[in-house]
Amino acid sequence: MENVKKLRKNVIICEIIVYLRKFINIITLYFIYYIKQKVTNMNIDTIGYNAGLVWNALNEAEAMGLKQIKKATKLKDKELYAAIGWLAREGKLLIAENEDEKDLILSLAQ
Numbered sequence: 001m002e003n004v005k006k007l008r009k010n011v012i013i014c015e016i017i018v019y020l021r022k023f024i025n026i027i028t029l030y031f032i033y034y035i036k037q038k039v040t041n042m043n044i045d046t047i048g049y050n051a052g053l054v055w056n057a058l059n060e061a062e063a064m065g066l067k068q069i070k071k072a073t074k075l076k077d078k079e080l081y082a083a084i085g086w087l088a089r090e091g092k093l094l095i096a097e098n099e100d101e102k103d104l105i106l107s108l109a110q
Helices: 002-060 066-073 078-087
Strands: 093-097 104-108
Touching: 002 066, 002 078, 002 104, 066 078, 066 104, 078 093
Parallel strands: none
Antiparallel strands: 093 104
């Protein structure tokens, strides 16, 4: 009889653990979804803002290389390339290679 009580108790504990794991998994999935939504929305705004920084830097100079733009805007590589992609997609950039083909020269399209 005592063994049956211990067995029932162990079964109940195992069921509680299973339900807790399911609950934790649901909470984890919700958290991941929430974070992805926040990051995606923030990135779109950030890319647009960074595109404005690049546009302003190019507006002050006739043409600039990637290193010059990066230095002027203080953007990281990924941020810079996303901003350039944004401006290129809008047709606001002219892109050329310099003579040694090691850098791109960017200027604003007229």
